[in-house]
Amino acid sequence: MGPDIALPIVEPADLQLGWSRGLSLTSRILAVNLFVLALLGAGLFFLDSYRVRLIEERQSAARTQVEFLVQSLPLVPPDKRGPFIAAFGEKNMSRIRLYAGNDGKLMDSFELGPPTYVFRDPEQEPIRKIAARIIDRVFDFLVLSPELDAFVEPKIDTKDAWPEISEEKAGSATSYVRFAPDLTHVISAGAGSPTGDFYILSTANERDIRLFVRAERFKIGMFFLLALGIGVLLSMFLARTIVRPLRHLARAAVKVRLGRAQEVNVPRLPSRRDEIGMLARALSDMSIALRQRIDATEAFAADVAHEIKNPLASLRSALDGSERIEDPSLRKQLMEVAKADVLRMDRLISDISDASRVDSQLAKAKFEPIDLGDMIEQLLQARENRACDGDVTIAFARPRRTIATVMGEDVRLERMLTNLIDNAVSFSPPGSVVEISATLAEEEVIIRVSDEGPGVPENEREAIFRRFHSERPVSENFGKHSGLGLAIARTIIEGHHGRISVRDRVDGKQGACFEIALPCAAASSR
Numbered sequence: 001m002g003p004d005i006a007l008p009i010v011e012p013a014d015l016q017l018g019w020s021r022g023l024s025l026t027s028r029i030l031a032v033n034l035f036v037l038a039l040l041g042a043g044l045f046f047l048d049s050y051r052v053r054l055i056e057e058r059q060s061a062a063r064t065q066v067e068f069l070v071q072s073l074p075l076v077p078p079d080k081r082g083p084f085i086a087a088f089g090e091k092n093m094s095r096i097r098l099y100a101g102n103d104g105k106l107m108d109s110f111e112l113g114p115p116t117y118v119f120r121d122p123e124q125e126p127i128r129k130i131a132a133r134i135i136d137r138v139f140d141f142l143v144l145s146p147e148l149d150a151f152v153e154p155k156i157d158t159k160d161a162w163p164e165i166s167e168e169k170a171g172s173a174t175s176y177v178r179f180a181p182d183l184t185h186v187i188s189a190g191a192g193s194p195t196g197d198f199y200i201l202s203t204a205n206e207r208d209i210r211l212f213v214r215a216e217r218f219k220i221g222m223f224f225l226l227a228l229g230i231g232v233l234l235s236m237f238l239a240r241t242i243v244r245p246l247r248h249l250a251r252a253a254v255k256v257r258l259g260r261a262q263e264v265n266v267p268r269l270p271s272r273r274d275e276i277g278m279l280a281r282a283l284s285d286m287s288i289a290l291r292q293r294i295d296a297t298e299a300f301a302a303d304v305a306h307e308i309k310n311p312l313a314s315l316r317s318a319l320d321g322s323e324r325i326e327d328p329s330l331r332k333q334l335m336e337v338a339k340a341d342v343l344r345m346d347r348l349i350s351d352i353s354d355a356s357r358v359d360s361q362l363a364k365a366k367f368e369p370i371d372l373g374d375m376i377e378q379l380l381q382a383r384e385n386r387a388c389d390g391d392v393t394i395a396f397a398r399p400r401r402t403i404a405t406v407m408g409e410d411v412r413l414e415r416m417l418t419n420l421i422d423n424a425v426s427f428s429p430p431g432s433v434v435e436i437s438a439t440l441a442e443e444e445v446i447i448r449v450s451d452e453g454p455g456v457p458e459n460e461r462e463a464i465f466r467r468f469h470s471e472r473p474v475s476e477n478f479g480k481h482s483g484l485g486l487a488i489a490r491t492i493i494e495g496h497h498g499r500i501s502v503r504d505r506v507d508g509k510q511g512a513c514f515e516i517a518l519p520c521a522a523a524s525s526r
Contacts, residue, residue, distance in 0.1 A: 011258065014284075014471045022087075027459065030232070030235040030236075030239070045116070048139070048143040048145060050213075051209060051213050053207055054212075055177055055185060055187070055206075055209060058187050058204075058206055058209070058425070059175040059177065059187055059189065060183075060216070061174075062094070062173075062175050062187050062188070062189035062202055062204065063172075063173035063174070063175050063189045063191070064173075065088075065092060065189065065202055066095070066173045066189045066190060066191040066200045066201070066202045067172075067173050067191055069085075069088065069096065069191075069200045069202075070173075070191045070192065070193055073085075073098075073193075073198070073200070076261065077111075079099075080108065082107055082112050083112070085098060085107055085109050085112065086109045086112035086113040087113075087478065088109070089109030089110075089116055089202075090109070090113060090114075090116055092202075092204070093116045093117065093204055094107075094109075094116060094117075094202045094203060094204035095108070095109055095110050095115070095116060095117070095202070095203045095204070095437075096109040096200065096201070096202055097109070097157070097200070097201040097202075097203075098198060098199070098200055098232055099158070099159040099165065099198065099199040099200075099201065100159075100198055100199075101196050101198060101199070102507050103158045103159045103160055103196050104158070104159075105157055105158065105159075106198065108157075109147050115459050116204075117204065117205040117207075119151075119180050119181055119182070119205065120180075120181070120182045121181065121182075122181050122183075122348075123184045125182065127305055129182070132214055133182065133183050135214075136183055136210070136214070137183075137218075139217070148177055148179045148185075149179070149480050150178060150179050150180075150181070150202075151179060151180055151186040151188075152180035159199050162188070162190055162201055163176065163191030164176055164188050164189060165190035165191075165192065165199045165201055165202060167379075171446075172191070173189050173190065173191035174189065174190055174191070175187060175188065175189040175190075176188050176189075180205055182210070183210065184206065184207045184210045184211075185205075185207075185209050185210060186203060186204070186206070187204050188199075188202065188203040188204075188207050189202050189205070189207050189226070190202070195346070198283065224484050241276075245267070245269060245276050245280065246276065248267055248280065249266065249267065249280055249283055250441065252265070252266040252267065252283070252287070253266075253283065253287075256290065257288050266280070266283050266284040266287045267280055267284070268280055268281050268284045269281070272481070278500060286381075311341040311342075311344045311345045312341075314337065314341045315341040315342065318334040318337040318338040319334075319338055321334050321336060322334045322338070324453055341435050355518075365409040365412070366409075367407040367408050368407065368408070368409075368410070369399060369405050369406075369407060369521045370405065370406055370407070370408050370410050370413060371402060371404060371405050372404040372405070372406060372417075372438050372445060372447065372518075373398055373399045373400075373401065373403065373404045373438055374401070375410065375413065375414060375417065376396055376417060376436060376438065376447075377396065377398060379414060379417055379418065379421070380394055380396055380421075383421070389425050390425070390430065391430035391433060392425045392428045392430070392431075392432055392433070393431075393432070393433045393434070394421065394425075394433070394434045394436065395433055395434070395435050395436070396435075396436045396437075396493075397435075397436070397437040397438070398438075399438050399439060399440070400438075403438075403439075403440050403444045403445075404438040404439070404440065404447075404520075405445070405520060405521040406496065406518045406519065406520060406521055407496075407519070407521050408446050408496045408518070409496075412492045412495070413492065413494075413496070415488065415489075415492060416488070416489045416492040416493060416516075417447075419485040419488055419489040420449045420486075420489055420514055420516075421434065421436070421449065422485060423485055423486060423514075424449050424450075424451040424453070424512075424514070427453030427454065427512070428451045428452055428453050428511075429452065429453065432451070432452035432453075433450075433452065434451050434452075435448070435450040436448070436449050436452065440467060440520060441517075443519060443520055443522070444498075444517045444518065444519060444520060445517070445519075445520050446515065446516070446517055447515070447516040447518070448506075448513055448514070448515050449513070449514045450505050450506075450507075450511055450512070450513040450514075450518075451511045451512055451526075452510060452511040453510075453511050453512060454510070454511075455504060455505075455510060455511055455512045456512045461501070461502050461503070464486055464502065465486050465487055465490045465500070466487060493516055493518065496518055496519075497518075497519055498516060498517050498518035498519065499516075499517050500514065500515070500516050502514050502515070503515065
């Protein structure tokens, strides 16, 4: 791994992470899904509130029963009170005990009839029951359920052995909840007659409360485990479809940054139509464009080195010869050659600098409406004043004002036109005419620069736009041009979202016609 590149850019606030910044993307996806499932699992604990309400309802029913017995028992004939109590206990699945006011037990429904409940010995139950009681205790601990006393039958069954009776208030019943040996609930209630002649105690083993809670907890638990399994699988699937391609893209990006591979294959993920697929294709296109730019830069550097070597070699030869030659006239000729080489190098370096910066400068430039008709007219007037075209005449078909208006940077567009006109003049024979026209065709401004030179062969029509292309007229002095003029013009045109091509003249005459198409200002503003 190479060193990290520190960028002086503050991370946007909406992209910053808090406490989770140390977690991987897979961990975050899994945590979010499991958190939702945890809310479902919390339903197990809400069962406790239902259990509490159910116990309270059973206590209230037990108090109502003993209050009913206290009120109704005096109305039953003494010889029928035993069967009445036995039948009442059997119907309500409870044990009814009747105590006299002096603490003695008068009746017991379990002695008058068959028992309505029997406490189960936990040591004799199967292992699944033992496991269920362990789970009960765990959940009771988690929900902070109050610890209940164990239900124990008194050795001497008297009124004072039961706090339900000894603590009862006249006219109202008192109830208690305790645990049976198998952790099922035992609900008891006691009440006394208003005169204090007798007391009634009711006890019932409400096994269905615990069994109901266990059954519902099992259902919710099984559903939670199923949802948990599905959630984990979906989380892993989601992490796989997001994290794995991102990891591959990150590795490819690191390879591009390190530059250790000549060609880095960034996966394009053509089958994906989501944001990751868009990211993959954008990164692939970016890496290809970057590689092309690097290759172009390397080729440009090699071309620059090659082009500079020629004038340097000529300059060195001239300077070395001037030291050995005594003839003033020959020495003067060598110095003229050296001066020409210096000028050639200066022109070459200036053009190289311009060619290397034109892309970046155009990317930062602020485009404004420019009338190319006015620009060409002013450019030709300046060339005429300088008399730099020799015997070549330039004819310009001036369009109506604002017809040939484009969005662009005036300095660069002027440089592009100058290069094209210089190229046309340099290939034009003496006494010939260079024709320039600017017209509007649909949403493009078309500029044509036609000369009467030898023309451009079809197999050379792409090569002439390459840097340092050296096919020049025979009559031109060597080194007068750097070979970058058309390359710079093409770069400027493409930077203005246009295109350039060369073909034969449209009128059938001998010569070349350079055609430039630029979006008109109205189309560029949309």
